[in-house]
Amino acid sequence: MLSVADLTMRFGGLTAVDGLSFQARAGEITAVIGPNGAGKTTVFNCVTGFYRPTSGSIALIHAIGARFALERMSGHRIASRAKIARTFQNVRLFAGMTVLENLLVAQHNTLMAATGFGVLAVLGLGGYRAAEKAGMDKARRWLDRIGLLERADDPAGSLPYGDQRRLEIARAMCIDPVMLCLDEPAAGLNPRESEALNRLLLSIRADGCSLLLIEHDMAVVMRVSDHIVVLDHGQKIADGTPAEVRADPAVIAAYLGEDEEA
Amino acid sequence: MQQLINGITLGTIYGLIAVGYTMVYGIVGMINFAHGDIFMVGSFLSLIALLGLAALGVTSVPLALALTLIFAAGLAALYGWTVERIAYRPLRGSFRLAPLISAIGMSIVLQNFVQVGQGARVKPMDALIPGGIELMNQGGFAVQLSWMQIAIVATTLLVLAVFTWLVTATPLGRSMRACEQDIRMAGLLGIDTDRTIGLTFVIGAALAAVAGLLFLLYYGVIDFFIGFLAGVKAFTAAVLGGIGSLPGAVLGGLLIGLIEVFWSAYFSVAYKDVAAFAILILVLIFRPSGIMGRAEVEKV
Amino acid sequence: MTAALRDALLSAAVALGLFAPLVGLAMDNGDQGLVLRTRPLAAGIMVALVFFGRLGMHLWVARPGREARAVRRSIAVPKAASKYIAPALLIAAVLLPLSGSRYYVDLATLVLTYIMLGWGLNIVVGLAGLLDLGYVAFYAVGAYSYALLAETFGLGFWTCLPLAGILAAFAGVLLGFPVLRLRGDYLAIVTLAFGEIVRVVLINWVDFTHGPNGITDIPRPTLFGLRFSNDEGSDTVAAFFGIEAQTIHRVVFLYYLILALALLTNWVTLRLRRLPLGRAWEALREDEIACRSLGIDVTKTKLTAFATGALFGGFAGAFFATRQAFISPESFTFIESATVLAIVVLGGLGSQLGVALAALVMVGGLEMLRDLLSTIGEHMGSELFSGLAGDLPTYRMLIFGLALVAMMVMRPRGLVSGRTATATLGRQDA
Structure with a gap:
């Protein structure tokens, strides 16, 4: 379970996130939404350690009880x-x-541990071969899952955009995360992609991994999320199930209303 | 006190070169590695001009200096423009180390071009402005302020004043500052970014050439290799002052000049370059945004 | 056509401005100070070259179908190259001493030293994407480590070789630890500063390094305890094999030594590339932030790249010291760093074969060119070129710099730009 309490982040004079608290429960898909500039990505970068919160x-x-002060x-x-993972x-x-x-x-740390600090594996000793085989198998499973097995040996940069997005998710999943953070995963995708x-996200949840996602695409958010946190100007204005959030007048005013005008 | 004067004189020269680094970095985001060599070319051009004017029978020192200044600054500006046109412009948008490597190549080219064209031996020159005033004399310790030093500092101030006016009060300055903020947006708003960047190099090179002339006057000796050390020190000055900040560059230059002079006077002359380099490393590690720079937030 | 002509004229005018003072007027160090001498023809030739060069470029670019051909060529070369050129080069390298020419073996030893340095730096710049402008510092640390250890403790080459490498790697870690957090171009300048610091310290710390005079009489390496010497001792190679002592034996031995060291560098690099560490280096070059998000300790990974590169730089330095039997700070200037960097860049960042080819052309080719130019210079004693002819060897660095710029502008990914994947699924259809 992820629990954010009184999170504040300032850049110089600008307060991007202001006293935000919310929880993302284990095994659920939690979405953070809000208009542009609401501070969503900042929250994300704080959670994943790219920014240090003020x-x-x-x-x-x-699940086993270990606690991390992120x-x-x-x-x-x-x-x-x-x-x-993110x-x-x-x-x-x-x-x-x-x-x-x-x-x-993405499996660097696992594989690295098997190389005996690099020295043994250079000489072809140690148990690296088995570890590498396991790593390849895991990669193959994920490629199969995102339908990119055929393109395994192509440069990642040559893939179509939608495939790149799914590959990035698969790559993040290769670190065996307990929580996967997705920053606008549906941006730029066509309806079929x-x-x-959506199916991929739901199957990841079914595997027991929690998800935290930022999204603009309301269709995706409403369909897959278990729980939605709405931000505006760095503060939380609503928090609840998709149905509750949809009915919240503050949300409609701040975000959904804006969307309808556009 | 004497060291203070010497340090300020040297510092203004570094400051002039540092402005070129900081300006280019602010707009294009690259380290113009060849800038120190433009400075060197500037001092060679100055020496050639002085010799040429002497041969043509110009005897008035102020007139000769003024003509030399215009000649050297103008031609060095041409060098600056050419370097940008040949080595950097085609690389805009290439992978991030490409312009730096190209700049190193250009630096090698300029150094060896001058070496081939003008010979590897050092070029000495007689002092043009001899004499000075004695500020005070205490128990045998005389504090000298030479006319040369006054001339150097005065020239620097004059050049920087013109430069400041150029950047703050003209349309060119406005487009330069716009490019510094956001080069793509500036382009979309109809600013000819290629031209602006080219002019930035031109101005930077002209300032470096002025520094080259002053360096020649101050030390009286130049060779094809002076650009490397002066370049690294001026870059240190730019970083120390906060890269991208123009007043910072001048301030950084003064500081580096003072540090170098005091270090030579009180510790060891042999290690004065080490002092400058060590400062560079320390500043970059502990305060990469410099004294007057803005702290950058990494965009993810 | 008129546009091309106008552009060429404009370029020529710019060239006139650039070359008229610095080429057209030469300052000579006379008895009473500097004397100005005019060289209108030399300047005129250069302006004309620019004019016709620019004109020719316009006409060339205007030719149809050029683009398509260029693309096809660049794809075809690397594939054929990696298949045949590498083994051919290796065989040639092994067989070379059979030619018996001291000149070529010496030259090849020099080339191999640069190949080894190039491969070492390639780990740092090519794989990990860290621009190191002070690589020569590690080369110097290796050379001085060996020279000083041999001088002070009387240790032999084979004991010192690993020590020199380790000390260089240690220097790499020492420098890398604080500075590797810096952005790419700042890192470049800091490594440059470090290289200069090392050189200045070598010059000024006279008690320890003998200062600018350098260290002489550095012991030569032995072959399993046998010395290469002309004296009558029983422990020389000549005495052991019962052959006549000749200097060429030592030259050839040194040649094979550097060949072995270079191949070791290559082998380790190729191994590492296929291991997680090497893959992490390349990932780092591609995207540092993504690496962080995947739990890779960026600083530690960079540090290993830095240290590994420095290790091989140290080996090469020890070899340099033992080959020359004399080292001084003069050998470790920024120009050396720039030369090695040029080799790596021209070879195509990350390509082992490319580095070898680039070193061959840039060092071997230019060394030969230098000899050629010196000979031409002697023959062309005409007044016109008398000023230039004396400086002909220095054209070498000029060409180096121009090549560096041209390379970045035209083929920033290098001569040999094909990248082989470090792991494949090995599917039938692939």
Whole structure:
């Protein structure tokens, strides 16, 4: 379970997030929505350790009880220890490397541990071969799942945009996260791709991984989310199930209303 | 006190070069590695002009200096423009290390071009403006302020005043500042960004050439390799002042000049360059945004 | 056509402005200060070259079908290259000493030293994408480590070689730890500054390094304890094999030594690329932020790249010291760093074969060109070129710089730009 309490983030004089508190329950899909500039991505970057919050706390509690104070951890530790994976608003793949390599890089820490600090594996010793085989199998499973098995050996940058988005999600899942954070996963997708994305998200939830997503596309949000947090000007204006949020007058005024005008 | 004067004199020269670094960095976001060599070319052009004017029978020192200044600044500006046109413009939008590597190539080209054209031996020159005033004399310690130093600082102030006016009060300055904020947006708003960037290099090169002339006057000796050290120190000055900030560059230049002079006077001359480099490393590690720079927030 | 002509004229006018003072007027160091001498023809030739070059470029670009051909060519080269050129080069390298020419073996040793440095730097720049402008510092650390260890403790080459590498790697970690958090171009400048600091310290710390005079009489390496020497001792190679002692034996031995070291560098690099560490380096080059989001410790990974590169730089340095038997700070200037960087960039960042080819052309080719130019310079004693002819060897660096710029402008991904994947699913249809 992720619990954010009194989170505040200031950039110089600008307060992007102001005393925000919410919870994302384990095994659910939680969506953070709000108009442009509401502070969604900032919240995200605080949770995933790319920004250090000005004040407040962010705690992640694993099912087995381990507790992580994320506001004090650096980005790569949040991924490797607290097991929070993320994607980016503008896809960040290793474009020059192949699809398969992208998935192998994501398993870096697991594979690295098997190489005996690199030295043994250079000499071809140690148990690296088995670890590599396991890594390849895992990559193959994910490629199969996102339908990119055929393109495993192509450079990631040569894939169509929709495939790149799904690959980025698969790559994030290769670190075996307990929570996956998605920054506008449906942006720029056509309806068919968007539908495939929904199914992917639901199947990830079915595997027991919690999801936190930022989204503009209300169709995606309303269909897949269990729980929605609405932000405006860095503050929370609503929090509840899709049905509750949809009926909330403050939300309609701040966000949905704006959408209808446009 | 004497060190203070010497330091300020040297510092203004570094400051002039640093402005070129900071300006280009502010707009294009690249380190113009060849800038130090433009400075070197500027000082060679100055020396050639002075010799040429002497040969033509111009005896008035102020007139000769003024003509030399215009000649060197003008031609160095042409060099600056050419370097940008050949080595950097085609690379805009290429991968991020490409312009830097190209700039290193250009730096090597300029150095060796001058070496081939003018020979590898150092070029000495007699002091043009001899004499000075003695500010005070205490128990044998005389504090000298030479006319040369006054001339150098005065020229720098004059050039910087013209430059400041150019950047703050003219349409060119406005488009430069617009490009600095957001180059793509500036382009969309109808600013000819290529021309603006080209002019930035031209102005930076002209300032470096002025610095080259002053350096020549101050030290009286130049060779094809001076651009490298002066360039690194001026870059340090730009970083120290906060890269992208024009007043910061001048301030940083003064600081570097002072540090270098005081270090040489009180610690060891041999390690004065190490001091400058060490400062560069320390500043970058502990305060990468410099004294007057803005802290950058990484966009994710 | 008229537009092309006008543009060419404009370029020529710019060239006139650029070349008239610096080429057309030469300052000579005379007895009473500087003397100005005019060289109108040299400047005129350069302006004319620019004019016709620009004109020719316009006409060339205007020719139809050029683009398509260029694209096809660039795809065809790497595939054929990696298949045949690499083994051919290796065989040639192994067989070279059979030619018996001391000149070529010496030249090849020099080329191989640069290939090794190039491969070492390629780990840092090509794979990990960290622009290191002070690579020569690690080369210097390796060379001085060996020279000083041998001088002070009387240690032999084979003991010192690993030590020199480790010390260089240690220097890499020491520098890397604070600075690797910096952005790419800042990192470049800081490494440059570090390289200069090392050189200045080598010059000024006279008690320790002997200052600008350098270190002489650095011991030569031995072959399993056997010395290469002309003296009568029983522990020389010549005495052991019962052959006549010749200097060429040592030259050839050194050649094979650097060949082995270079191949070791290559082998380790190729191994590492297929391991998680090497893959993480490349991922880092592609996108650092994404790496962080995947739980990769960016600083630690960069540090390993830096240290590994430095390790091989140190090995190469120790070899350099033992080959020359003399080192001084003069050998470790920024120009060396720039040369090695040029080799890596021209070879195509990350390509092992490309680096080897680039070193061959840039060092071997230019070294030969240098000899050629010196000979031409001697023959062309005409008044016109007398000023230029003496400087002919320095054209080498000029060409280097021009090539660096041209490379970035025309083929920023290098001569050999094909990348092989480090892992494939090996499907039948692939």
